[in-house]
Amino acid sequence: MTARDDFEPEPPVPPACRPTVDAVQRLLDGDGPPAAFAADPHLQACRDCSERVRAALLLRSAFAEGAVRPKAPPRATAAIVAAVALDRRTRIVRRRWSYAVCGMAVAACFTVAIGPWATPTRTVQLPAPVSPAKVETPTPPPARIDATLADAGDALENIGRRIAEPTAAAPRVFAPLADALAATPPANPFAADFAPAAEALADLPDAARSGLEPVTDSAYHAFAYLRDMGTPAAAPKN
Amino acid sequence: MTRQRLFPTIALVALLPAPAFAAPRDEVLRVSPPDAAFTLVVQNARDHVAKFRTSPFAAWFPGTTFGHRLLDSPDVRKLRDSVEAVCRQLGTAPDALLDDVLGDAVAFSYRPGPGGDPKDERGLILVRPRTPDALRKLVAALDDQQIKSGEVKAVVPRTHEGQPYAERQKPGGKADFYCWRGPVFAYSGNEEEIRGLIGRDRKVAPDAAAAGPVATMKRLGVENAAAVLLINPRALDAEVAAKAAAGKPDERAFLQRFGDYWKGLDAAALFVDLGRDAEFGLALVAKDGADGVPAKAGGSPSGLWAAVPDDALFAVAGRQKVGELADWLGGLLPDAGRKAVRSAVEQTLGPVVGRDRLPLVLDALGPDWGLWVEPPGKEAGHFLPVSVFALEVRTDGPRGAEAVRALGQAVDFGFQSARVAHNFAHPDRQIDAVEERDGDAVVKSLSSEAAFPPGVRPAFALKDGYLVIATDPAAVKRFRKPAAVKPGGEVPLVRVSAAEARRYLQTHADGVAKFVAERDGLKPADVAKELREFADALEPFDRVDVLTRGAGPVTQLVVLLRVAKGMEK
Numbered sequence: 001m002t003a004r005d006d007f008e009p010e011p012p013v014p015p016a017c018r019p020t021v022d023a024v025q026r027l028l029d030g031d032g033p034p035a036a037f038a039a040d041p042h043l044q045a046c047r048d049c050s051e052r053v054r055a056a057l058l059l060r061s062a063f064a065e066g067a068v069r070p071k072a073p074p075r076a077t078a079a080i081v082a083a084v085a086l087d088r089r090t091r092i093v094r095r096r097w098s099y100a101v102c103g104m105a106v107a108a109c110f111t112v113a114i115g116p117w118a119t120p121t122r123t124v125q126l127p128a129p130v131s132p133a134k135v136e137t138p139t140p141p142p143a144r145i146d147a148t149l150a151d152a153g154d155a156l157e158n159i160g161r162r163i164a165e166p167t168a169a170a171p172r173v174f175a176p177l178a179d180a181l182a183a184t185p186p187a188n189p190f191a192a193d194f195a196p197a198a199e200a201l202a203d204l205p206d207a208a209r210s211g212l213e214p215v216t217d218s219a220y221h222a223f224a225y226l227r228d229m230g231t232p233a234a235a236p237k238n
Numbered sequence: 239m240t241r242q243r244l245f246p247t248i249a250l251v252a253l254l255p256a257p258a259f260a261a262p263r264d265e266v267l268r269v270s271p272p273d274a275a276f277t278l279v280v281q282n283a284r285d286h287v288a289k290f291r292t293s294p295f296a297a298w299f300p301g302t303t304f305g306h307r308l309l310d311s312p313d314v315r316k317l318r319d320s321v322e323a324v325c326r327q328l329g330t331a332p333d334a335l336l337d338d339v340l341g342d343a344v345a346f347s348y349r350p351g352p353g354g355d356p357k358d359e360r361g362l363i364l365v366r367p368r369t370p371d372a373l374r375k376l377v378a379a380l381d382d383q384q385i386k387s388g389e390v391k392a393v394v395p396r397t398h399e400g401q402p403y404a405e406r407q408k409p410g411g412k413a414d415f416y417c418w419r420g421p422v423f424a425y426s427g428n429e430e431e432i433r434g435l436i437g438r439d440r441k442v443a444p445d446a447a448a449a450g451p452v453a454t455m456k457r458l459g460v461e462n463a464a465a466v467l468l469i470n471p472r473a474l475d476a477e478v479a480a481k482a483a484a485g486k487p488d489e490r491a492f493l494q495r496f497g498d499y500w501k502g503l504d505a506a507a508l509f510v511d512l513g514r515d516a517e518f519g520l521a522l523v524a525k526d527g528a529d530g531v532p533a534k535a536g537g538s539p540s541g542l543w544a545a546v547p548d549d550a551l552f553a554v555a556g557r558q559k560v561g562e563l564a565d566w567l568g569g570l571l572p573d574a575g576r577k578a579v580r581s582a583v584e585q586t587l588g589p590v591v592g593r594d595r596l597p598l599v600l601d602a603l604g605p606d607w608g609l610w611v612e613p614p615g616k617e618a619g620h621f622l623p624v625s626v627f628a629l630e631v632r633t634d635g636p637r638g639a640e641a642v643r644a645l646g647q648a649v650d651f652g653f654q655s656a657r658v659a660h661n662f663a664h665p666d667r668q669i670d671a672v673e674e675r676d677g678d679a680v681v682k683s684l685s686s687e688a689a690f691p692p693g694v695r696p697a698f699a700l701k702d703g704y705l706v707i708a709t710d711p712a713a714v715k716r717f718r719k720p721a722a723v724k725p726g727g728e729v730p731l732v733r734v735s736a737a738e739a740r741r742y743l744q745t746h747a748d749g750v751a752k753f754v755a756e757r758d759g760l761k762p763a764d765v766a767k768e769l770r771e772f773a774d775a776l777e778p779f780d781r782v783d784v785l786t787r788g789a790g791p792v793t794q795l796v797v798l799l800r801v802a803k804g805m806e807k
Contacts, residue, residue: 144387152320158313166775169768176754197582200575207492214477222276222348225361
């Protein structure tokens with residue numbers, strides 16, 4: 001029997017709970033703002049997740065306090081262990097101070113531009129603790145700005161994906177129509193004569209891509225540099 | 239101050255020359271590194287956002303199906319919440335951040351490391367806030383918050399040439415740096431960049447930008463664009479030359495030609511411009527006398543644009559002589575490829591038109607050509623769009639009539655050969671040849687309900703000086719000789735109509751869904767749902783145009799995204 005056998009196997013997390021569980025993970029790592037949960041509508045509908053969040057907030061406060069040993073609610077330990085153990089591998093902590101300038105520029109412009117469209121933020125009332133222990137909760141340390149900005153960056157990326165997603169249907173719709181016209185009999189009797197020429201011309205896009213590589217690679221490096229500027233994990237620049 | 243002392247003061251101020259205020263963009267570019275490979279400039283974001291917020295598009299978009307789906311998404315909520323959370327922490331708001339800090343000019347410059355080594359690459363961010371105090375407070379709040387959260391250990395004052403800058407020391411021995419030069423805030427992860435900026439600021443003239451990057455932007459015609467990525471070709475010369483030298487044998491001809499173009503390039507930029515519509519473009523300036531930049535502007539649009547119907551889903555048209563185009567393409571190919579192109583033309587057309595008449599026919603083809611796709615006819619069951627190809631055939635040459643006759647024979651031979659080959663192989667699905675008169679022209683077509691999808695009848699005619707080939711003889715009959723076009727101005731190359739594509743998908747959804755589902759082994763309902771979502775996503779857009787514009791050494795290749803409602807009043 002190994003030590004791991006003492007633990008019960010982790011119950012699978014429903015997909016709907018995944019964002020909240022990830023946010024709990026970030027909070028416990030000191031990377032996520034507690035305020036983020038106020039805007040999570042999932043907490044209203046999911047008792048398990050509201051338990052997880054309350055337990056995580058409690059634990060975070062206790063760590064901030066240091067000497068205070070709070071009495072945890074009955075299911076807090078199990079919820080926290082489950083949350084902490086969840087899918088560490090897929091979590092990427094991005095600490096990008098440069099978002100403070102360039103990321104904020106894009107995000108702020110977008111946020112201001114869509115300001116009149118957006119529905120007001122809903123304030124979610126967390127359910128009352130089941131058996132709350134009276135804990136003196138000091139002001140928690142401020143949330144990491146880079147982590148919140150990384151969230152904004154993720155959201156911006158996802159919005160771009162949402163916009164582009166339906167257009168992915170275009171090739172699926174129009175390619176068969178184009179094929180149908182191209183494959184309409186009768187077949188081109190000169191197809192075989194044109195094949196070598198078509199092959200030679202078909203190589204041109206690859207050659208063009210290759211020729212542009214010095215420019216595209218440098219541009220890619222420039223944007224990667226912009227994105228990573230100020231990353232603690234990045235190599236020193238001086 | 240007494241009235242007597244006040245008057246001379248006012249008089250003196252009135253007599254002084256008006257101070258020359260540099261534009262925020264110019265102030266930022268004045269101190270940007272002149273040898274940067276890339277310089278990204280975002281300007282007037284405040285005005286652009288303000289115009290957009292009060293635009294018809296902004297009022298209309300949330301009511302569309304796609305807008306509703308997008309704006310109701312958790313990602314939009316998350317973005318807004320994250321930005322607001324950060325702003326709260328820093329004691330500001332998104333509106334104030336845009337108005338006071340980011341709304342005038344922001345720039346980022348980048349220099350790759352020598353030999354592309356990322357260890358030595360350098361970047362610099364420059365911001366010209368409208369209210370410098372607002373940014374000072376923001377930076378102070380950011381330093382304070384990040385020290386508290388442990389992201390930054392300390393902010394240490396430093397000096398260079400007697401000028402102050404700050405070092406933000408981070409855990410693990412890392413650091414980044416910032417300074418103020420007048421109203422311009424600079425930030426970099428590289429201390430040398432900040433020191434270089436301080437030195438540059440003390441040396442360059444106040445109007446240095448006007449002669450440098452701003453002048454380049456003006457030459458490229460992008461000085462008022464919302465965002466510009468300036469590309470300095472000389473900073474990448476070595477990499478381009480190395481690439482050409484190391485190219486694979488079958489790419490070498492192209493890479494050498496590309497290297498020649500690159501050497502002839504004086505400046506380049508990618509840009510985004512926002513007005514009623516959105517423009518995304520590439521602008522190029524060739525060196526004086528350089529025989530470099532391809533597709534030089536200043537040409538004429540293809541006259542066939544006038545023949546493209548308004549409801550075309552897609553169209554592409556140009557103006558090149560077939561012979562010249564073949565020569566240009568041949569120059570990009572290796573020897574084997576060039577021979578393959580030549581022999582394809584000679585072996586297919588040669589025997590049909592006669593080898594002696596081949597140069598005559600090739601010379602008569604063009605320069606106007608066009609290809610477009612129209613919605614299908616209204617007959618029941620027709621759902622495939624109609625494709626039309628038209629090519630100008632010059633008859634005014636010394637043996638023009640002979641060339642036209644030879645061309646007609648060649649196309650007719652192709653049609654008949656294909657029909658015979660098909661009928662031989664498919665005795666149960668015979669194709670008939672049909673001839674119809676259309677004025678002076680004869681429209682020849684192939685017809686078979688069994689062999690072709692509904693509505694498809696390949697056809698061609700030599701009509702009004704054009705060879706017209708289409709998938710429906712009705713489209714050939716509809717073709718009319720376009721009026722002559724004036725040279726200069728914008729030259730359209732490609733047009734994609736989102737509005738017509740949407741209308742087509744909505745009208746023929748059932749036929750298309752059934753066809754695609756049968757062909758790809760899918761459920762028609764799933765394909766129909768995908769079609770609907772795609773049609774919804776097209777709703778905000780009217781059409782996309784790809785065009786060139788410019789004059790002399792300047793060429794702009796522009797993608798013009800026309801939206802359904804204006805993005806400004």
